[in-house]
Amino acid sequence: MIRGVYLNTMNDDLSKCMKIYQDVFEEDMNENVETWKNSNSEDMAIYLLLYNENEIPVGTARLIFDFDGVFKFDGLAVLPEFRKNGYGDFIMHMIFDKAYQSGAHYLVSNDIYHTSDYFKKYGFSIENNHLSLDLKQYFNTHKCCH
Numbered sequence: 001m002i003r004g005v006y007l008n009t010m011n012d013d014l015s016k017c018m019k020i021y022q023d024v025f026e027e028d029m030n031e032n033v034e035t036w037k038n039s040n041s042e043d044m045a046i047y048l049l050l051y052n053e054n055e056i057p058v059g060t061a062r063l064i065f066d067f068d069g070v071f072k073f074d075g076l077a078v079l080p081e082f083r084k085n086g087y088g089d090f091i092m093h094m095i096f097d098k099a100y101q102s103g104a105h106y107l108v109s110n111d112i113y114h115t116s117d118y119f120k121k122y123g124f125s126i127e128n129n130h131l132s133l134d135l136k137q138y139f140n141t142h143k144c145c146h
Contacts, residue, residue: 001053002050002051002052002053002087002090003050003051003055004048004051004090004091004094005048005049005051006047006048006094006098007046007047007048007049008046009045009046009047012047014047016049016057016060017047017057017062020049020057020058020059020060020077020079021060021075023079023080024077024078024079024080025075025077044064044065044066045062045063045064045065046062046063046065046098047060047061047062047063048060048061048062048063048091048094048095048098050078050087050090050091050094052082052085056082058078058082058087059076059077059078059079059082059087059088059090060075060076060091061073061074061075061076061077061091061092061094061095062074062075063095063098063099065102065104066104069103069104069105069106070104070105070107070108071099071102071104071106071107071108072107072108072109072110073095073099073107073108073109074109074110074111076088076091076092076111078091092122095107096122096135096139099135100135100139104135105134105135105136106132106133106135107124107132107133107135108130108131108132108133109124109130109131110129110131111131116131119131119133122138123137123138
């Protein structure tokens, strides 16, 4: 069974998430993980870690909480050998659920360059050089899964 877990930056071991980031961003895309990993909003972040049916960590993302109802996510990553199996979709729904349950009204991301078409299928729009999604509208139109 596919299993997702939420990890707290203060108490949990994030090494599996960091290994996925290293494999995806540094090795696959030639980007430095340290530039966004050490942001000053890290204290308010939750990492999402997804395990496949064989309990292998296959994907991750980060959700950053804010107090104004606009939450940010970044770092959606699925290991190359596990892509095209619905794992990214599973992680996106974990992000939506956690953000909405935590009081977010909007979900935003600055990652518009690599996969903006991927995010558009969830209803994200590009505004002011970032992706934006009205979570209330999303949940009103996607009642089956939430």
